[in-house]
Amino acid sequence: MTATLSRAEAAVAPAHELAGTWHLTRLALRRDRVILPIWIVLLSIVPASTVNTFTQFYPTVADRLALQAGANANPSYALLYGPPFDLTTAGGFIAWRMCGFLALLTGLMVVFTVTRHTRAEEDTGRAELLASAVVGRYAALTAALLVAGGASVLTGLVQAVTMIGAGLPAAGSLAFGAAEALVGLVFTAVAAVAVQLAEYSRTANGIGTAVVGAAFLLRGAGDSTVDARWLSWLSPIGWVQQVRAFAGERWWALLLPVACALVVGGLGYWLLPRRDVGVGILPPRPGPATAAPGLRSPLALAWRLHRGPLLGWTIGTAVVGAVFGSIASGIGDLVGSSPQAQQIMARLGGSHALTQAFLAAMAGMFAMVASLYGVQAVLRMRGEETAIRLEPVLATSVGRLRWAAGHLVFAFFGTAALLLSGGVFMGLANGLRTGDVGGSLADSLAGMLVQLPAAWVVVALAVTIFGLLPGFSAAAWAAGALALLLSLFGPVVDLPQAVLDVSPFQHPPKIPGQEFTATPLAWLVAVAAVALVAGLAGWKRRDVG
Numbered sequence: 001m002t003a004t005l006s007r008a009e010a011a012v013a014p015a016h017e018l019a020g021t022w023h024l025t026r027l028a029l030r031r032d033r034v035i036l037p038i039w040i041v042l043l044s045i046v047p048a049s050t051v052n053t054f055t056q057f058y059p060t061v062a063d064r065l066a067l068q069a070g071a072n073a074n075p076s077y078a079l080l081y082g083p084p085f086d087l088t089t090a091g092g093f094i095a096w097r098m099c100g101f102l103a104l105l106t107g108l109m110v111v112f113t114v115t116r117h118t119r120a121e122e123d124t125g126r127a128e129l130l131a132s133a134v135v136g137r138y139a140a141l142t143a144a145l146l147v148a149g150g151a152s153v154l155t156g157l158v159q160a161v162t163m164i165g166a167g168l169p170a171a172g173s174l175a176f177g178a179a180e181a182l183v184g185l186v187f188t189a190v191a192a193v194a195v196q197l198a199e200y201s202r203t204a205n206g207i208g209t210a211v212v213g214a215a216f217l218l219r220g221a222g223d224s225t226v227d228a229r230w231l232s233w234l235s236p237i238g239w240v241q242q243v244r245a246f247a248g249e250r251w252w253a254l255l256l257p258v259a260c261a262l263v264v265g266g267l268g269y270w271l272l273p274r275r276d277v278g279v280g281i282l283p284p285r286p287g288p289a290t291a292a293p294g295l296r297s298p299l300a301l302a303w304r305l306h307r308g309p310l311l312g313w314t315i316g317t318a319v320v321g322a323v324f325g326s327i328a329s330g331i332g333d334l335v336g337s338s339p340q341a342q343q344i345m346a347r348l349g350g351s352h353a354l355t356q357a358f359l360a361a362m363a364g365m366f367a368m369v370a371s372l373y374g375v376q377a378v379l380r381m382r383g384e385e386t387a388i389r390l391e392p393v394l395a396t397s398v399g400r401l402r403w404a405a406g407h408l409v410f411a412f413f414g415t416a417a418l419l420l421s422g423g424v425f426m427g428l429a430n431g432l433r434t435g436d437v438g439g440s441l442a443d444s445l446a447g448m449l450v451q452l453p454a455a456w457v458v459v460a461l462a463v464t465i466f467g468l469l470p471g472f473s474a475a476a477w478a479a480g481a482l483a484l485l486l487s488l489f490g491p492v493v494d495l496p497q498a499v500l501d502v503s504p505f506q507h508p509p510k511i512p513g514q515e516f517t518a519t520p521l522a523w524l525v526a527v528a529a530v531a532l533v534a535g536l537a538g539w540k541r542r543d544v545g
Contacts, residue, residue, distance in 0.1 A: 020135035024143035028117045036151055038478065039109045042485060043102055044158035047094050047176070048166040054090040064088040071096075079224035080323055082241040083232075091168045091246030095176055099245070102180055103237045104216050106155060107187035110148040111208030114191035117144035120201035122278045123387065131277055141195075141272060145188055145265070152184025172246035175254075179240040182257035186236040187212055189261045192268030199280035202383075213316070236260060298398055302406035305384075306377060310414050313373045314421045317366065321422035324362045325429025325444070328355050355430075356513040360447050362426065363419075364505050367451030368484040370418040374459030375480045377411035382466055382473040391544060400540055408463065408532075415455050423448035443512040450511050453524035454504035458483055460531035467538030 029036075058064045064087060071077045071084035078084070082100050086092035118140055121127040127140060160177030164170050191208045198204035219238040222231030232238035239256045243249060275281050295301055381404060384390045393403060427444030431437030462476035469475070486495070486503040500506050504527070507520040 017136040017138045018142060020130070020133075020139040021142045021146075024117075024130075024135065024139050025146050028143055028147045031117075032113065032147065035474065035478070036113065036147070038481070040151055040155050040158065042481075043105060043109070043155050043180075045162060046102070047098055047159055048162035048168075050094055050098075051090050051163075051166040051168065054093050058093075061088070067093075077327060079220040080327065082219065082238075083223050085244050085247035089246055091163070091172045091176075094163075094168075095172070095241075095245040095247070099176065099179070099241050100216065100219065100237050102159075103183045103240045104212060106152060106180060106184040107190075107212035107215070107237075108209060110152055110184050110188040111191045111194070111205060111212060113148040113151065114144045114188060115195055115201050115204045115208065117147065119195040119198060119204045123201050125278075128277050137273060138269065141192060141268065145192060148188045148191065149185050152188060153181045155184065156181025169246065171249055175243050175249040175251070176245040178254055179243040179245065179257075182254055182261070183236050183240045185261040186257045186264070189263075189265035189268060192265055193271065196268055196271035196275060197281045199278075199282070199284050203280075298393070298403045298406035299409065300406075301393075302410060305380060306407070306410040306414065309373070309376065310410060310417070313370075313414075313418055317370070317418045317422040318425045321362075321366070321424070321426035321444075322429045324358075325426035325431075325440075326433060328358050328362075328426075328430045328433075356443070357510075359426070359430070359444060360510040360513050363423070363444070363447035363451050364487060364508075364510070366419055366422040366426075366448060367455045367508075368480075368487060368505055370415045370422075371455035371458035371483070372477075372480050373418055374411045374415040374455060375462045375476045377407060377414055378459060378462040378466055379473055379476060381407045382470060385470070385544060388545075394544065401536060404536065404539060411459050411463075412456060415459060416452055419448040419452055419455070420445070446516075447511045450508045450516070450521060451505065453521045453528065454508050456528040457504040457524055457531070460528040460535070463535035464531045464538070465535070467535035467540075467542070470542065 058067055068084060068087045071081075071087055081096050084096050087096060118127075121130075121140065130140070131137070156177035156179075158177075159180055160173045163173035163176065187208070190211050191204070194204045194207040194211070195201075198207055215235040215237045219232050219235040219241070222229050222233070222235070222238060223241075225231070232242065236257055239253055243251075243253045271281055295304060381390075390403070394400065423445040424441065427441035428437060430444065431440030434440060458480045461479050462473075465476045465479070466473050483503040483505060486500055487505040504524055507524060509515065509517050509520070
């Protein structure tokens, strides 16, 4: 009888360990009811919205053949976008230009989602309270995977439906959507492992995003090197492109992400019971018994907290800047010679010279990305506050504004450092290809620096939200994303100028290519200053926590 009961208990144990999964799933969906739909909509509508743009850029067969030849001749394009299988159709062009980047963004979406509903809950102690009730051990992880995985599948489904609605072939659209959905499931499984390894949500996010970035770089290295094409087959993002949507679909390639998601996800479940709540598999490195003399000021403490992310972002912008600089001189081969193509590119970059327009457009894009680092640095203050690490600091002689100033130094000047890093390497790479390093370097740095006030506006808005509406601090990400999307895709889909002007990145002069005008920069600096003062005033008066 005892043996029979033991076997029965073992049989029902998995169901008991999943108790509360549905309730936690509903809670996660409620918490993400704003940010997750934004992710899904933006990732879903971008491919279909650029179908008409392809016909405007490349209206004739000759233009499309020139595009194919130019992409085949320059390995830098394969490094950035992937192998150009078939660029003579709108679907093939969209798959080439967007498949890898959408997979990258989907990976970031699911990593942040899984971490937010698992490891971050353990950081705050809420997971331990739930575990003391009727919630099973595997419930939180399962709920997070259902939400993140469901978002990936929904994104892929909407992509396929909207692309079919835009007139693209059904087979290619379904292959595109399925590949994007499955790569999201792979990175969802990666996040499931990352939250078991790390002890803090910040570290788990770092592990997950590092895997996503490494997958993108591994794919780029394989696609751009003839003798190392096999590297692409080691990357989940490479599998997405090897499906070859709109270019003779390889349906069997979809089996690779399915198998990987199952194996890696199973590893996450296997690791979960092998650690305690609030503790990671990887033990934290113990620090010294006494703090170093250099940690005696708020600025030194901020440096200790921000140096890792700042270094990572700086290296990333340098690498991407070098890639963009290496392809700038050959952008004419991709854009084509039609008047429509040159008009659209001029609108994106603000110049009639295609190379200068490309450099100016890339400077604007770097500013948008750098502003997101600034938002991250500002929100680190909120993280210190909610983790109750701020109150012991303020209990000393350190004042609120002095503490905030240490973080804001890295938020504002770190943003400037990223733009300088990207400008230097983009200018050097372009100058080495064209033989004019000095001129190219000056143009790139000037183009980056005039975009700095626009990036500072986004950072200052994050400070305003932190100071006046701390409970809605995550909305700072939405503000940065809105500015980025308006500037990046607004001109392509012909949004009204009044809507485009909401983004601060629409106002700086597009250099190189346009005359320098200081008036819009002065207005942007003034807006940033007002937002910064308002945020700091709110922070000085509101309660901590």
